[in-house]
Amino acid sequence: MRRFTLIAVPYLWLLALFLVPFLIVLKISLSDYALSIPPYAPTLDFSAGWQGIKDLMSKLDFENYVFLTEDALYWKAYLSSLKIALISTVLTLLVGYPIAYGMARAAPEWRPTLLMLVILPFWTSFLIRVYAWMGILASEGVLYQFLSFLGIVDEPLKILSTNTAVYIGIVYTYLPFMILPIYAALEKMDDSLIEAAEDLGCSRMSAFWLITIPLSKSGIIAGCFLVFIPTIGEFVIPSLLGGSDTLMIGKVLWEEFFSNRDWPVASAVAIILLLILVIPIVLFQRNQQLQREAEG
Amino acid sequence: MRRFSWFNATSLTLGFAFLYLPMVILVIYSFNASKLVTVWAGFSTKWYGELLQNEDFLDAAWVTIRVAFFSSVLATVLGTMAATVLVRAGRFMGRGLFSGMIYAPLVMPEVITGLSLLLLFIGIGLDRGVFTIVLAHTTFAMCYVSVVVSSRLVSFDKSLEEAALDLGCTPFQAFRLVTLPIIAPAVISGWLLAFTLSLDDLVIASFTTGPSATTLPIKIFSAVRLGVSPEINALSTIMISVVTVGVITASILSKRSAVAQQRDEQAATQATG
Structure with missing residues (x-):
């Protein structure tokens, strides 16, 4: 009887507030x-x-879905979300890997502190972290002040309200999601492998490419998915840092619902977004499972 | 032997500068006397004064804290129950659906979660306000809690619970006296996570709220859409300080309890050995 209650309460809650709404x-x-x-x-x-x-x-009919395929705005928004998510995932990897690598190489007594410094921004409001960049990237903002002080630029910057600002915002806010799994993979690595490679005549560089990178592959894959999947549906970053020409599907859905008040189209946009997300999510799950099996 | 090279040192320095400088700049400019971000007009705390007199922000802060409190407590209870079901309940009908419903909200875009809950609330004619935001936040936060708690439950020795049952505990007593103290750190971090997720959420709250309840993120978002404002900088500074102090305190406390636990375990092994 107790077991029944234990299962039924969270089960019914999720049925009513997750499955039924869907x-x-x-x-x-x-x-x-x-x-x-x-x-x-x-x-x-x-x-x-x-x-x-x-x-x-x-x-009931598929009229709204037909409408979505006919109106260029929507499929452009889907493609552009995928493109932005892909580019920012690569950028986050390029920024995050050296940091994770440096952390894994740091003295063991330093590592907990470094780890906490990476996690701390994650507890700070996402909205505030995005907002912080608005003052920096504004046409005469902090970055402009700094660069013009150095004599590098003499015209106000044109970064805010462009896709560049969106990339910066995504890399900044999702960086911890990339660093943590890569660090976890690198930390487990056995250093004697590198020494062996060097004894056998590998240069430091080739030892890095032939040993360190392949051994951290699981971390790289996990980190990329953790950045790529939530970025596709992102709303806050494109609406605060992006311009009117920044097309992302989360923003389109929001506007379709709140500005145009066209609920059926907004719902169809949501369903297609989910169908697009299913592919990377299933790949990610499979990767995680293979990883667990490999670790036994 | 680990070699910490110049390259490592540089990437760590630049990396942490990138992570922290934007927030440091935000804090510095909250003390700027000028309203413009482009001009530094001397040190001033006047924006903090204006913030504290702005009733809209104070109301929004109160709504946010109430929502975060109720939703995080509910999410912790439901999430811990769900974790226990996932790890301990064995087979039952619809188990696949159940674990699917736990993991799906973690990867669901917020815009979709928000939209679907709003359509539900409209469909059943529920008045939107604090109550509906609490329902919405509880639903997605309980999934995070159950992931955190179940990872702890998996790693802990089931025989302790069985011993308690053999010694005459009822299942509920065994849970309360044996399991709960052991998984408590995970339950507390789950609760903290649920609380911050709720404090932080803009998208789901925007969909599920009504005219009667405005949360702080909704208020901040509508203010910063128009551009940078020193009052928001002051508010952000307060929020950043609270989080920093909270996280550091929590990590020191958990470190202490980990050390204490290790000492107890060592003492126990020595006593029995």
Whole structure:
């Protein structure tokens, strides 16, 4: 009986507040836009019982999905989200790897402190960390002041409200997600392998490429997925740091819902976004599982 | 032998400068007397004074803290239950769906979670406000809590619990007297995570709130959309300080308890050995 309660309480909570809402989105994405409250048709008529459900099913169609494929805005937004996510994942890897590598090489008594310094920003508000860059990248902001003081630039900067600012924002906020798994992989590495390679005539550089990089592959893969997956649906960074031409699907969905009030299209945008996300998520899960099996 | 090269030192210095300089600059400019970010007009604490007189921000802060408190407590209870089910309950009908529903919200884009919950609340005619944000935050935070707690449950020795049962404990007593003290650190860090996730959340709160409840992130977002403001810098500085002090205190406390536990375990092995 106790076991039943233990299972039932979280189960019912998740059914009611995760699965049912998701099914509602799915249903509305198949409905039509209507000038009414709620602004879609048809609505489910429970009083009509089974017949009501049948009526509802017959009126649902894929019109919104057809609309999404016809309007260039949407598929451009999907492609551009994927592109931004991909480029910023690569940039985050390039910035994060040397940091993780330096941490793994630091003296053991320093490592807990370094680790905490990487985790600390993660506890600080995401919104504030993105906002901090607005003052730095603004046309006459802190970065401009600094560069013009050095005599490098003499015109106000054009970084804020461009995709460059979005890349900087993503690399900055997601950096800990890249550093931590790579550090975890590098820390476990046996240093004698490098020594053996060098004894056998490897240069330091080739020992790094032939031994260190392959041994940290699991960390690199995990880090890349941890950055890539949440970036695709990102909303805060493109809306604060990006410009009007920064197209990302999270922003499109938000505007479709709050500005255009077109719920059926917003729901269809959400469903397609999920379908796109399923591929990297499944690949990530499989990678993690292989990793666990390899570690036994 | 580990060699810490110049390259390592440089990448660590630059890396940590990149992570921390933006926040340091934000803090410095919160003490700027001028309203513009471009001009340094001398040291002043006037933005803090204005912030404390701004009732909108104080109201929003109070709403945020209430939401974070209730949702994190609920999420900790539900998340710990869910973790126990995942690790200990064995087979039951719909287990696959259950673990799917635990892991899916972790990778679900916030815009979708927010949209779907809003559509649910509208569908059942629930008035939106503090209550609906609490429901929404509890739902995604409980999944994080259950991941944190289940990783601890997996690693702990089941025979301790079985011993308690053999000695006449009821399952609930065994959980309360044996399991809970052992998994307590994970439960506390799960709760802390749930609390910060709720404090931090802009997207889900924006979807699920109504006109009656504005949280601090919603307030900050609508203020900074128009550009940099020194009042927000002051507010950010306060939030950064609170988090820094909190995290450092928590890590010192957990280090101490880890040392104490190690000492106890050593003493126990010596006594029995």
